[in-house]
Amino acid sequence: MTHPVFSYMLGQHKADMMRLYAETYPEKGSKKAELCADLIDAPTIVGIGGYVGGRLAGFILAQQVCPSSDIIELVVSPPVRRIGIATGLLNQLVALSRRHNISELFLEVAEDNQAAQALYQKRGFQNVGKRAGYYQHEDHSVDAIIMQKRF
């Protein structure tokens, strides 16, 4: 398999972002996928894409307001997980944040999302809090763990 390459995303990547979001969260529907892709137009949002074989295989969106950045979304296409795409996206975001004089990243991750927590812990994020019932599902809610990385 080709190694992933990373580059900044702009409005023209929306269709690919929607495809990827829908592939990752089929239960959330196309409206949610569209809302996610539309975030790329917001002035404080930065987006970085990871490409495999020229096709968008993962992306990260973050809201950058100096001196902190909040990760809004991170998704990697299921067939190309565990080859370092999320790691590359996080590394790129840290590098970009440094250039923007941002020195800390925050994110929320579902308490039952072990894969993402393992990723963030490996990349040096630490648990700094919790938001009760942050993720609302049809018949239950899940707490969010707030994680932070300083650099």
Ligand SMILES: CC(C)(COP(=O)(O)OP(=O)(O)OC[C@H]1O[C@@H](n2cnc3c(N)ncnc32)[C@H](O)[C@@H]1OP(=O)(O)O)[C@@H](O)C(=O)NCCC(=O)NCCS
């Ligand atoms: C979480 C997610 C982004 C990881 O993407 P990825 O490209 O597969 O991650 P990487 O290949 O960079 O993994 C780096 C490390 O994270 C950890 N990790 C990643 N996926 C894991 C899993 N399913 N189980 C356990 N650890 C995992 C491992 O330590 C891994 O290192 P290793 O492969 O050498 O063991 C991906 O599974 C995904 O898109 N999930 C659905 C969306 C999501 O949960 N997003 C995060 C919301 S907060």
